[in-house]
Amino acid sequence: MTTRLHLHLLSDSTGETLENIAKAALAQFDDVETVRHFWPMVRTEMHLDRILAEIAQNPGLVVYTLVNPAMRRTLETRCAGLGLPAVAPLDPVNDALSAMLGQQAKARPGRQHVLDAAYFARVDAIQWTIAHDDGIAHEEWEEADIVLAGVSRSSKTPTSIYLANRGFKT
Structure with missing residues (x-):
């Protein structure tokens, strides 16, 4: 039920x-x-x-x-x-x-959402990944943190976007 x-x-x-x-x-x-x-x-x-x-x-x-x-x-x-x-x-x-x-928490909403170096690194990884999706600009692959290879329709693009959101140039 x-x-x-x-x-x-x-x-x-x-x-x-x-x-x-x-x-x-x-x-x-x-x-x-x-x-x-x-x-x-x-x-x-x-x-x-x-x-x-x-x-x-x-x-x-x-x-x-x-x-x-x-x-x-x-x-x-x-x-x-x-x-x-x-x-x-x-x-x-x-x-x-x-x-x-030994200290009180600060009453500040949304403090975990800061524009720090890690945030900008994730943005950079996303932009790099989108610019290099589907084999584009292969001469720059040495800059990648991860290179995905696979047959067509095996979810490489969604996987690379997911990884880019975690900060990996894919």
Whole structure:
């Protein structure tokens, strides 16, 4: 028998981390029809109020990554009033890190998404891979991190794009 679950995912950033956590957790359960409600970039009380109205209409599990203490309290209080669980999956990790490092976590949304050297290396790998796909500019292959060879229709291009997104010139 299939169980229907409304899963409410709220983030004050892109929500990518939250989506990955939810996907990993849901993979542990069979026969679940998940209705995903996804709200990224939740940064104002007005936006949160609209989301809470939707949650009241479609009760279910609320999972969030919000760093603003006032918005967290509002969400937790209103969910408790609706009799719904509100889970902040990063809290145990942040608490453990705070204890180990002797400092409090900074309440800054989306800090893992920075434009650093690794980001620009991935962009460079993607551009290089696209420019050299399907044997184009073979004289520059020595610059590649990985060279894929295979028969036609064996998914070399999707594989190379995947690897490029991981930073490998393919």
